[in-house]
Amino acid sequence: WFSCTSEIPPFFPSPPVQPTVKISPTKAEPLSHHTLLICTAAGYYPSEIKIKWLKNGQEQTEGVGYSDALQNGDWTFQNQVMLETVPERGDVYACQVEHSSREEPITVQWEPETSDSAKSKVWTGVVGAVLGLVFVAVGLFLYLKSGKSARFLHQGKLECRFANGTRGQVRYLQRYIYDRQEFARFDSRRGTYEAVTELGRPDAAYLNSQKEVLDYLRGEVDRLCRHNYAVLEPGPAIGRKVQPTVKISPTKAEPLSHHSLLICTAAGYYPSEIKIKWLKNGQEQTEGVGYSEELQNGDWTFQNQVMLETVPERGDIYACQVEHSSREEPITVQWEPQTSDSAKSKVWTGVVGAVLGLVFVAVGLALYLKSGKATPLPPATALIS
Structure with missing residues (x-):
């Protein structure tokens, strides 16, 4: 869309x-x-x-x-x-x-x-909701009676959502938002207004009683959405696809045989529809998987994170696999637990490489000086004769 x-x-x-x-x-x-x-x-x-x-x-x-x-x-x-x-x-x-x-x-x-505290919270919530409605009613009455002014934010958003261009389903939305909370909307799939919260029930009921308004909005699918799609299609706005970048971040440096948290981040992609899953030795993982909310970046791309809580063992191979419409094949990024042996081997590899490097430098310098091509430095002259 x-x-x-x-x-x-x-x-x-x-x-x-x-x-x-x-x-x-x-x-x-x-x-x-x-x-x-x-x-x-x-x-x-x-x-x-x-x-x-x-x-x-x-x-x-x-x-x-x-x-x-x-x-x-x-x-x-x-x-x-x-x-x-x-x-x-x-x-x-x-x-x-x-x-x-x-x-x-x-x-x-x-x-x-715990189970006991869950029950007590249910009763607390019920009592709190009743008291909350009472206080809201009293507060609203006193506020209207006082006649004082205040600032509130009311937004209206019109959206056209497309599935496979105009060949698939075209959906028109008219959304009403009060202080950053959507309370009512018109959805062309339903053909009527619906209340998103209790605040929107009176508005939805009133607008649904206006037959002329509903008939007009139902026609916006063709009049607004399909028409503008045809106008915008030659440009970059339609069909824009940006490939995600994917990385895995372990929260512990040495997680072998201990509970560890792996975070897979997919960032900078467009459109927002994406599928992220964790694999362990080729098998999709469902236990210990946590999902964060999808976040919209300031450049109209999106970012998402999926966490995996696991106990890595020697030889395990973890992978984060991301499917997105910007690519025909999924993106797969692998991660392996680092053992103390592998860490030591990397240190020894670095040491051996450094020693060999010094040896080659010394041999090369000796051969160069032996060839006689080196130019000796002139003797230092006295500052005072």
Whole structure:
């Protein structure tokens, strides 16, 4: 699919924008098992940021993996820091973020969830939701009564999505977003408006009662999407494909026979549809695999990461395989665990190579001087005669 968007960079330095921080566990019941926690800081400006993991108040350095900072389409940035750990009952994990937009760091906590705590959280959520609705109603009433003004952001986005050009399915979307949260949309596949959140229910109900509006929007598939596709097809906007770069980053230098976290990063690709999978000795892995959210770069390309938690053994060969429409064949990048023997052999290879290099230099210099072609230096003249 493609969408047409116009953005104008700021002409003056923008004030700092505070990041939003969240923790995403990759397993629902991670107690006493290896698990991967992902801390995401998003929507901040400028790009300088410090993210660290704490366990029971102590900063963690083992099992920590870092992704590259990415620029969003709205000139803000986002970043992720992963922690591989074995949570136990009573442990308290926290992601702490320091940024120039705040004097104090942002700290978000996470605790391993047991079955009892899960039930209590359900009841807490129900009670909290009821109280929240009450407070929202009271607050809205007082706000309207006070007559004070405030600033909110309302966006409307029109999108044309294509599958195999105009020969496949053509989809027209009209999306409504309030303070960065989509609340209602028109989808040509349905032919009607639908509420994305509770906030959009009244709007969707009202707009669906307007027959003339719905008839007009259903015609936008041909009038807007197919027409503009034919206009843009000769140019670079249609059919743009950019091949991803793929790399594997282990979080530990010597992971043999120990739990290790491998991170496969596919970056700089377009369009966004991509398939990333882990292979171990040629077999696709499904256990211990964690997926991060797909991120959009500032140049309209995308980036994604897939993590593998594993215990490498001698002779194992791991591979990250990426399938994308920019290539007929998948991209496969291999990684092998480095044993202490292989590390030592690499050191000896370097030492032997250095010694042989010195020997050849010495022999060459001796032969050169023996040939008599060397020009002796003139005697030094006295500075004072």
